[in-house]
Amino acid sequence: MPNKRSKRKRVQHFFCPLCGMRLWRLGSTKYYLFYQNAAEIRQNLKISAKKASFLATQNSAYIDRNSWIEEFFCTEHGRIWLLLSRQSDGNIVYRPAKKEDWKQTNKTINPTKPNPSVSEFTYRMSRKVYYGYQA
Numbered sequence: 097m098p099n100k101r102s103k104r105k106r107v108q109h110f111f112c113p114l115c116g117m118r119l120w121r122l123g124s125t126k127y128y129l130f131y132q133n134a135a136e137i138r139q140n141l142k143i144s145a146k147k148a149s150f151l152a153t154q155n156s157a158y159i160d161r162n163s164w165i166e167e168f169f170c171t172e173h174g175r176i177w178l179l180l181s182r183q184s185d186g187n188i189v190y191r192p193a194k195k196e197d198w199k200q201t202n203k204t205i206n207p208t209k210p211n212p213s214v215s216e217f218t219y220r221m222s223r224k225v226y227y228g229y230q231a
């Protein structure tokens with residue numbers, strides 16, 4: 097597998113919004129944002145009202161594959177959920193995920209209070225990643 101790496105696109109680095117340290121990407125599930133109606137679609141995708149209402153009629157909920165919440169790890173601040181958005185130029189902008197952002201996801205997870213009715217197993221598996229950090 098020679099030069100397999102060089103063919104990959106340049107990897108963007110992420111930094112802690114609180115301290116500016118390099119963040120570790122944990123490879124957690126990406127919780128994509130979805131929008132319930134034309135107004136939300138229009139606001140988030142910055143498209144015309146006409147296009148937004150078209151998308152709204154096509155889907156009961158429009159999933160934005162370019163915006164998602166993903167978990168990162170800061171050696172200083174621990175686990176951090178970031179809201180990431182891929183821009184049209186390929187760059188990803190990000191900021192800490194807010195409570196409102198989680199409402200836009202499929203809500204299968206709440207980082208502060210795991211929902212026991214949803215896959216407890218998945219949640220525990222996802223936590224395994226941190227065992228190395230939590231003394």
Ligand SMILES: [Zn+2]
Nearest residue numbers: 112115170173
């Ligand atoms: Zn930090």
